[in-house]
Amino acid sequence: MEMHQTILQRKMLDFTSIQLGRDNFTTPADIVACLKAGVEGEELTEESRNTFYSILQQQQFKEKLPAYINDDTISIGNKTGALPGVEHDCAVISMGSTGYS
Known part of the structure; x- marks a missing residue:
């Protein structure tokens, strides 16, 4: 998986590590790469x-x-997140056999 801008320095909810200056960083492009690998990636089985x-x-x-999507023909799978001062959401949005990240 090509997530070249992502740096993982701690586990989720490890607030002690945050106090020690360790944190996780990523970019929207890397999150799209992760979503695409999860739904299209050859590294994973179809299951x-x-x-x-x-x-x-x-x-x-x-x-x-x-x-913002009020259409029953559109399928959306998303992952939200928030920290003080930061909120985000990423999604795979599909209509028929076409998907977008």
Whole structure:
């Protein structure tokens, strides 16, 4: 997976590491690469890709990107996140056999 701008220095919710100056960094382009690898990547089996997308579709927080899509023919699987002063959402949006990240 080509995520050249992503740096992982701690686990999720490891606030002690944050206090020690360790954090995680990524870019929108790297997140798109991750989403594409999860739904299209040859590294994963078809079953794994389907599971990946199914997990995204089960997102409980729909007030970001999904809030702007009011069409039953469009499928969206998204992943939100927030820290103090930062909110984000990324998604795989599909209509028929066409998908967008």
